[in-house]
Amino acid sequence: MDAHDFVNLAYVASATLFVFGIKMLGAAETARRGNLVSGLGMLLAVVITLLEQGLDYIWILVGLLLGGVIGLVAARKVKMTAMPELVAVFNGFGGLASLLVAWAEFEKIRGLGWIAYELETSSNALFSGFVIYCAMLIGGVTFTGSLYAYGKLSGKLSGSATVFGGQKALNIFLLIVILVLGVIFTWSTDLDLTYKVFLSGVALSLIFGIMGVMPIGGGDMPVVISLLNSLSGVAASAAGFVIANNVLIVAGCLVGASGLILTVIMCKAMNRTLGNVLFSGFGATSSGAGDDDDREPKAISVEDAFYVLEAASSVVFIPGYGMAVAQAQHVVKELAELLEENGAEANFAIHPVAGRMPGHMNVLLAEADVEYEKLLEMDTVNPMMPTVDVAIVIGANDVVNPAATEDESSPIYGMPIIQAHMAKTVFVLKRGQGKGFSGLVNKLFVMENTRMIYGDAKATISSLVNELKGSS
Amino acid sequence: MDLILLFFIFVLAAFLGLELISKVPSQLHTPLMSGSNAISGITIVGALLAIRAGEQGTVGMVLGFAALVFATINVVGGYVVTDRMLQMFKKKGK
Numbered sequence: 176m177d178a179h180d181f182v183n184l185a186y187v188a189s190a191t192l193f194v195f196g197i198k199m200l201g202a203a204e205t206a207r208r209g210n211l212v213s214g215l216g217m218l219l220a221v222v223i224t225l226l227e228q229g230l231d232y233i234w235i236l237v238g239l240l241l242g243g244v245i246g247l248v249a250a251r252k253v254k255m256t257a258m259p260e261l262v263a264v265f266n267g268f269g270g271l272a273s274l275l276v277a278w279a280e281f282e283k284i285r286g287l288g289w290i291a292y293e294l295e296t297s298s299n300a301l302f303s304g305f306v307i308y309c310a311m312l313i314g315g316v317t318f319t320g321s322l323y324a325y326g327k328l329s330g331k332l333s334g335s336a337t338v339f340g341g342q343k344a345l346n347i348f349l350l351i352v353i354l355v356l357g358v359i360f361t362w363s364t365d366l367d368l369t370y371k372v373f374l375s376g377v378a379l380s381l382i383f384g385i386m387g388v389m390p391i392g393g394g395d396m397p398v399v400i401s402l403l404n405s406l407s408g409v410a411a412s413a414a415g416f417v418i419a420n421n422v423l424i425v426a427g428c429l430v431g432a433s434g435l436i437l438t439v440i441m442c443k444a445m446n447r448t449l450g451n452v453l454f455s456g457f458g459a460t461s462s463g464a465g466d467d468d469d470r471e472p473k474a475i476s477v478e479d480a481f482y483v484l485e486a487a488s489s490v491v492f493i494p495g496y497g498m499a500v501a502q503a504q505h506v507v508k509e510l511a512e513l514l515e516e517n518g519a520e521a522n523f524a525i526h527p528v529a530g531r532m533p534g535h536m537n538v539l540l541a542e543a544d545v546e547y548e549k550l551l552e553m554d555t556v557n558p559m560m561p562t563v564d565v566a567i568v569i570g571a572n573d574v575v576n577p578a579a580t581e582d583e584s585s586p587i588y589g590m591p592i593i594q595a596h597m598a599k600t601v602f603v604l605k606r607g608q609g610k611g612f613s614g615l616v617n618k619l620f621v622m623e624n625t626r627m628i629y630g631d632a633k634a635t636i637s638s639l640v641n642e643l644k645g646s647s
Numbered sequence: 648m649d650l651i652l653l654f655f656i657f658v659l660a661a662f663l664g665l666e667l668i669s670k671v672p673s674q675l676h677t678p679l680m681s682g683s684n685a686i687s688g689i690t691i692v693g694a695l696l697a698i699r700a701g702e703q704g705t706v707g708m709v710l711g712f713a714a715l716v717f718a719t720i721n722v723v724g725g726y727v728v729t730d731r732m733l734q735m736f737k738k739k740g741k
Contacts, residue, residue, distance in 0.1 A: 404684050
């Protein structure tokens with residue numbers, strides 16, 4: 176067995192560790208160990224790759240150190256609430272790396288010429304051209320798409336969908352140009368021409384990533400993030416075909432497939448198709464039916480809210496992105512505990528797409544040590560809703576919008592929601608009177624049994640906690 | 648032949664990935680995504696191989712180096728963030 180076989184065998188072991196790691200990530204008890212197992216797989220893949228001949232170790236060492244330190248610091252410093260942004264950035268970097276690997280391989284071809292390259296790597300020029308272009312394209316789209324998503328998530332860019340006239344036509348035109356360039360790149364053997372085509376392809380793929388995410392509204396972010404995650408896997412897999420490396424192909428493909436599943440689950444949670452999410456510009460047009468409603472939302476003071484809460488025997492918290500922004504998860508948990516001491520039953524209703532990434536609320540409440548049994552899923556909590564005394568909506572908008580079940584003209588019609596409006600009393604914690612992230616009017620806010628508590632969610636909950644503490 | 652073989656594992660891996668994930672409880676979606684995001688940093692292997700002395704000229708070296716840095720950020724950061732998340736899940740006593 177020569178060295179090359181040995182390396183490939185080790186890659187198989189590493190791919191196996193990835194499979195087990197992902198499998199273990201899928202169950203709560205083993206998830207942390209699963210992450211470690213897949214990390215071991217990565218370490219093995221890196222170490223074994225270093226055994227390949229002809230590597231320039233000094234540059235490798237510098238690169239590993241530089242990237243490692245940046246990654247470590249970013250991952251350690253980030254607040255739990257800013258997690259979706261960070262994951263989006265990391266994801267984008269993965270895509271960019273795939274683009275660069277494909278490009279570097281193309282530079283090698285430019286140096287050697289196609290014929291020498293084919294001989295050296297025993298590859299097929301047509302196929303190599305095709306996969307290089309694929310890896311570049313998918314990597315590029317993942318990169319700028321993720322960065323744009325980061326901008327939206329972190330509030331640096333407007334969260335609402337940006338739609339302009341002729342956008343669809345422009346995107347289709349872009350896609351056609353990209354594909355035509357791909358065909359030229361794959362078939363042509365003229366290196367000067369293909370180089371120009373390649374560079375244009377890079378530029379267009381970067382633009383296309385931005386154009387693709389632009390028309391998608393903030394409420395759809397969990398879908399976008401998991402789709403981009405899937406794409407970064409596909410990009411890695413494509414890069415694996417470029418250098419004919421099995422571990423890249425397998426690991427990338429695993430990520431691509433699992434990301435796709437998550438995307439489908441997210442879409443189902445919103446009762447929409449993927450195409451609908453990507454192309455409909457959800458939230459760009461506000462619902463006409465809500466606008467002619469001239470009822471004013473009724474506000475309530477913290478003191479009055481406290482009296483209602485003190486008398487309540489069952490309370491359900493419905494957290495959304497607003498809780499994350501205010502970093503209110505710890506005080507929310509404190510309030511829940513105090514309410515329980517007061518004899519009330521306090522639960523949390525978690526909508527699958529609340530927040531900015533799949534399962535975002537679960538992570539935040541786990542950080543605050545909320546018991547897992549208290550986190551109820553939508554299907555469990557909705558039948559209970561009419562018996563609930565107080566539903567406290569903390570910075571959630573669309574996932575409690577009754578228009579989804581009542582208003583057929585609403586863009587979110589058909590999306591399953593947490594039926595907060597069925598509760599006897601609803602408190603909505605909100606910073607201002609503006610519309611939600613998706614830009615849709617929410618009729619829940621003007622309903623008879625709804626009271627608004629304006630202000631920062633954390634401050635509001637803290638004063639409720641103090642009132643409750645003072646009373647006992 | 649080699650290409651067909653690679654394509655073969657690609658298809659099998661796709662089905663494996665679909666099977667692995669189809670029944671994951673929703674509270675694990677975020678860590679799962681972040682964990683698989685870290686795995687997508689496997690491109691790091693490609694980046695390492697791209698940094699070969701004198702094979703693809705200076706431009707190729709620079710590209711490979713940049714790829715290595717970005718992939719390493721993806722890998723290291725991804726695993727650490729995922730672990731931080733899962734740590735919180737673990738603290739809950741049953």
